[in-house]
Amino acid sequence: MKKIIYIFGLITLLSVVVSCSSTPGNTNEDNNQVSENVEESDPLPSWNEGATKTAIFNYVNDVTNTESENFIPVSERIATFDNDGTLWSEQPAYFQLFFAIDRVKVMAKDYPEWKNKQPFKAVLEDDMEELKKSGMKGLLEIIMTTHAGVTTDEFEASVQEWIKTAKHSTKGKSYTGLVFQPMLELLDYLRANDFKTYIVSGGEVDFMRALVTEVYGIPAEQIIGTRVKTEFDYNNGNPVIKRLPALDFYDDNEGKPINIHNIIGKKPVFASGNSDGDLQMLQWTASNKLRSFMLYVHHTDSIREWAYDRESDIGRLDKGLDEAIEKGWTVIDMEKDWKVIYPFEL
């Protein structure tokens, strides 16, 4: 079942990649009001005043107040964040897919036969129509070729080499520059109040670890994600862990609360996501006996970022939006709630 979901996700990605060029998204050029009215003491200076910001402050002030009946001991202050679409952008496709495509181009020098072999030929020629024809089988071959067959150390190095030069096609920025400034401030604010911040993402865990630890201030051991199978090889006294071309765990939907339980062993009190794939994590958090906070990022800003929700192939927010409204969870209106989207706008 998980494999079917995963494969479905890959097909979705493929269809999105193929339609990349028609996806909206512009670099922001008219955002000059950034530092207006920012008080020095405000821990969330990139958030506009309003119900969302107030709800966050009220929650944190309440649960960290030892006099409050909702006080939460530090050991239970677990906050989990989705990554794609929640902490950084995810359009026109998950950034990890661009890594896979770019990686094929880098690896091609060792595989001269790819010039005449699909689906690699299509990638090398930027021929998205031809890539589409290779279908799910072709995309799986690209993902597994670029994410497996190497040791964990080699994979980390390949991701770190990639990010040195990789640029987003329409924003023209490094992918790690496309993190959300207001969310960076929220992570800092929560940590300043002794919350332990985790990433719980459908993205591959070692891909994220190689990129975002420093950007988010979240160490490797607090990054949870999808995994490929691996094997330990003693390798004559120089042991390595090899990445295999097979899915081990798909960290989305029901996989999120299951992975949270397996790895953290505590139910979060704070959870944030942006899609239906995060719904189960938010439901799990909402069932905490301690006061909990559920936060959806709603992509409403077609000018500065992208606007999409119920109909989107990437980051679809449909059932989750209904449930958030029904249950009174907090929903960020990106256009109205955020003064800036990205750090480079500061």
Added chain:
Amino acid sequence: MKKIIYIFGLITLLSVVVSCSSTPGNTNEDNNQVSENVEESDPLPSWNEGATKTAIFNYVNDVTNTESENFIPVSERIATFDNDGTLWSEQPAYFQLFFAIDRVKVMAKDYPEWKNKQPFKAVLEDDMEELKKSGMKGLLEIIMTTHAGVTTDEFEASVQEWIKTAKHSTKGKSYTGLVFQPMLELLDYLRANDFKTYIVSGGEVDFMRALVTEVYGIPAEQIIGTRVKTEFDYNNGNPVIKRLPALDFYDDNEGKPINIHNIIGKKPVFASGNSDGDLQMLQWTASNKLRSFMLYVHHTDSIREWAYDRESDIGRLDKGLDEAIEKGWTVIDMEKDWKVIYPFEL
């Protein structure tokens, strides 16, 4: 392959349980030299002076010294400890098996048919010979009946209820009282030097979390172990995670470095175990480019604890002992290195 290893482990456990009564092990009665020569400033007061204690101090002093070429940044100070036989005793069988047997007796009131149904009848009548006849199939039935079919919350409650009254058959103490005092001091000492201490054990992770967090001062999110499969159930708005009667991950041998990579994402610099099942974790740690420390607990004390190594069904230390000697890893001689074994001897 993992399942075969696991099943083999269960058979081993069964054979050991059946021979419980003939296993050595006495309560300690003649250990009056405990507080002799303990300096107030000694962070390891229950360790005798000698090469082992000196090696630990020298390592920690070296890698925490910013002037040393071996200095290790705090973020990389990951220390992983096996549990059974390393942090607490594991004779005459893993304590978790006694939980399973006791749990059958508690559950029996809801299953009157067990009085006449093997292997439960044998457990209820303490008839180990008959239990042995039920073989691997019977033991698997007992393990899965007692560890699955409940939610994670229910399982935690059942373990915590059990520990209130359960006593070790020969020591006459609570199982959580049979932790090793010198290792508690070592955990504290490492944490005082900004090491992050983890358990990485073949024991089931939720069983350990329910018992040992407070005993060891290690939070749930730093306890790693074997897992059963689970499923998320929305349960009409009161979501639960259900434990299923199937193995998800066996955290022993190669499973230890793999789980360490999956969950921590960093290679340890300090690792401790007591059996061949810990060897791959120690090999993985030994391959760290940072200065690392590999520590085996050798059970040499037939009077105060148990003496066993190369021939033991439980906690066999054979290949690991050879490799430790060959590579100069530190090996604790429990009889000579430890002034006391358990906290109740203080």
